[in-house]
Amino acid sequence: MRPLRDNALSLAFGAIFMLALAGQSIAGWFENNEQLQQHGLPAEGFGAFLTSAEFVVDVAENWQSEFLQFFLFIAATIWLVQRGSPESKKPGDEGPDSDEAQLVGPYARPDSPAWAKARGIRQTVYSNSLLIVMGVVFVLSWLAQSLAGTVVMNAENAQHGQPPITWLQYLATADFWNRTLQNWQSEFLAVGAMIALSIFLRQRGSSESKPVGAPHHQSAVSGE
Amino acid sequence: MRRQRRVKALPARRRRSKDGGVCREEPHMSEFTPEEEGARRGEAVVFWAWITVLAGGLAYMLAIAASEL
Numbered sequence: 001m002r003p004l005r006d007n008a009l010s011l012a013f014g015a016i017f018m019l020a021l022a023g024q025s026i027a028g029w030f031e032n033n034e035q036l037q038q039h040g041l042p043a044e045g046f047g048a049f050l051t052s053a054e055f056v057v058d059v060a061e062n063w064q065s066e067f068l069q070f071f072l073f074i075a076a077t078i079w080l081v082q083r084g085s086p087e088s089k090k091p092g093d094e095g096p097d098s099d100e101a102q103l104v105g106p107y108a109r110p111d112s113p114a115w116a117k118a119r120g121i122r123q124t125v126y127s128n129s130l131l132i133v134m135g136v137v138f139v140l141s142w143l144a145q146s147l148a149g150t151v152v153m154n155a156e157n158a159q160h161g162q163p164p165i166t167w168l169q170y171l172a173t174a175d176f177w178n179r180t181l182q183n184w185q186s187e188f189l190a191v192g193a194m195i196a197l198s199i200f201l202r203q204r205g206s207s208e209s210k211p212v213g214a215p216h217h218q219s220a221v222s223g224e
Numbered sequence: 225m226r227r228q229r230r231v232k233a234l235p236a237r238r239r240r241s242k243d244g245g246v247c248r249e250e251p252h253m254s255e256f257t258p259e260e261e262g263a264r265r266g267e268a269v270v271f272w273a274w275i276t277v278l279a280g281g282l283a284y285m286l287a288i289a290a291s292e293l
Contacts, residue, residue: 003266010270014277053292056285063281140282147289167293 021059028055039159053151057179060145065183067138073191074131083219084199086210090219102127142180149176 004011025046032054033043049055078096082088100107104127108117115126125132150170157164170176194208200216203209210218 003264003269006264007266007270010274014273017277051288053289056288059281060285060289063285137278137282140286144282144285144289147293148285151289151292 024058025050025055028058053148053155057145057148057152060141060148061179061183063141064138064145064180065187067134067141068184069187069191071131071134071138072188074134081219082195082199084217085195085219086198086208087195088219093220096127145179146171146176149179 029044029046029049032049032052036043044052077088079094080088081091081094083091096102099105102116103109103112104116104123105119113126115122118126147167150165150167153170153173153175154164165173198209201209202212202214204212
């Protein structure tokens with residue numbers, strides 16, 4: 001039971017992700033079939049929908065915005081601060097921090113990760129590994145959104161007797177940027193709200209909150 | 225079997241920060257003795273499971289989108 005308890009946070013979010021994705025696939029299947037029938041076309045099987053561009057574009061457009069959110073938030077918190085927010089470093093601590101504080105190179109502990117003890121490119125890559133992975137997932141999911149969106153738009157164009165467009169042409173369409181920006185605005189709103197609201201609001205017991213009795217002006221302190 | 229030595233971490237010192245608040249200060253590196261060494265298997269499984277989900281999902285979406293293009 002100890003492994004389950006020690007990893008409960010990620011396991012719980014993994015489970016609700018799977019449930020939400022399953023729910024989205026079912027709801028999306030019904031919606032897609034309604035649209036097909038409105039155009040006098042036969043309904044699609046569930047398996048066919050799961051392997052369709054319509055399903056992929058809906059999933060990918062959400063993935064890309066989530067990982068862009070984390071990419072920007074992680075990067076921004078290196079250099080920008082918000083006094084009073086537990087999401088921020090303390091004012092004056094801006095920047096990548098010292099090797100001693102980051103426990104890298106000669107300052108690494110015996111139980112530090114191997115690449116933290118290494119020098120050169122390995123240490124650099126590992127020191128930025130979180131940003132790198134978030135950025136890669138964002139770029140690839142945005143690519144998937146753009147490719148699938150091209151397919152979906154061309155299918156709609158065919159139904160309306162319009163010619164197909166290329167992937168590059170799709171990148172300049174209102175549909176692509178509407179899908180992209182509608183997701184970006186909500187992600188940035190949520191992050192900004194979390195940063196600001198956590199200055200004055202508290203949630204006892206959460207690592208995302210300052211201790212209930214911590215003063216409002218205190219930054220970079222989280223609940224235990 | 226080698227008996228694993230369990231050593232408690234020293235309690236974090238509390239200091240008054242420049243802005244007047246009280247915050248926890250991490251022990252100096254030379255004082256720190258971790259309770260258990262090395263990553264437990266559970267964390268590694270969780271990490272690689274999520275990497276698999278992300279990589280698999282991206283590959284799935286890109287393959288479908290590219291195949292229909």
